[in-house]
Amino acid sequence: MVDFTLWDIVRNLLLAARWTVVLSLIAFVGGGLVGLALLVLRSLDKPWLQRLVAGYVQLFQGTPLLMQLFLAYFGLALLGVETSAWFAASLALTLYTSAFLTEIWHGCVRAVPRGQWEAAQSLALSFMEQMRHVVLPQAGRLAVAPTVGFLVQVIKGTALASVIGFVELTKAGTMITNATFEPFLVYSCVALMYFALCYPISHYSRVLEGRLHVRH
């Protein structure tokens, strides 16, 4: 058996934590883009589109992320796509993130007073111009804190990708545990690394939220 020093454990976990970060960024950026597209669809004056997006949101918020990952993994295989844990995890986490972000942003857009929309309309701005110049700048200010806060949920969500065989921080922890038989030490390190990633972001999100309230 290979002897693992504490440094070996930490080093290997840190190497794996890179993939947690990369997967989180893919999901956050991808989910942000899809979420923005859904937000625009939902803001159009088309009831069936609004219902469709609301249904999409409820589907992803009302089912376990783990099931979404399994469905992406086995669903892609069923479609005959050469599937990898990378692709399935990126896809599932992107869709999951988009549902939550679009819901958060939708709330922020609705928080913009109706009078602002009406004023923009009375200036004969088109829908896109109203969004671009009047609504989004105001909604965006509200949206920053909860969006940053949700990044923490995304990072924690990537831990589930370990279940479909994506080697990130949690999966690396399991593998190192199997080699060292020191689950207490290894999972403590894993937890601390997630904490080191997530806590500054949570804290920053709270600071942003505090600033927003001061301005009022």
Place this chain on the structure above:
Amino acid sequence: MSIELDFMAVLAEWPMLLRGAAWTLGLTAISAVLGVALGIACAWARTEGAAPLRWVVGAYVELIRNTPFIVQLFFIFFGLPALGLRLSPEWSSVIAMVVNLGAYAAEIVRAGVQATPKGQVEAAMSLALTRAQTFVHVVLPPALRRVWPALVSQIIIVMLGSAVCGQIATQELSYAANLIQSRNFRAFEAFIIATLMYLLMAMAIRHVLNRVGDRFLFGGRRG
């Protein structure tokens, strides 16, 4: 290319699916009661407790909220036996869910407690209620009523998160789906059906708990 879906092969195993769903609901029910109780205790400790207690509870809340549930579960199931604490998969799952929900519920309840108008606490004090009596009888009931929807959402999040407990062989719904697909190789169909069952359970829990909150816990009054 043609895709053949065979849902009947999965539905034929309905007793297993139902048993899994029952386990999921049971785990959720136990951890909802204990987790909310823990959350209330922590909210009390963080608003009324002595400084060291406040710090310890704060550390617990931040540690849990900033680490993934699956890591908490693995830590309890695989890590604690190293300290001589050997737990069954079911107990590990319940403890992980309670500890997890407790941290989130603490923050939710605390938000409700902090929104209490100052005059109500002063009124209670002037009636010679102790601090504990004031908290339990005056501050807590309206605080819970205020944050009940958020608590219900958090309970549902924990229920959905419990799908991970199948990974340590707790026989809940996702474990049942996994077992079925390992027998008949209908993975996609099995997970579709399990996912829809989770969706139904999430909607049912929200409906029932909102009703329970309105009718029983808060005596029909709306805050």
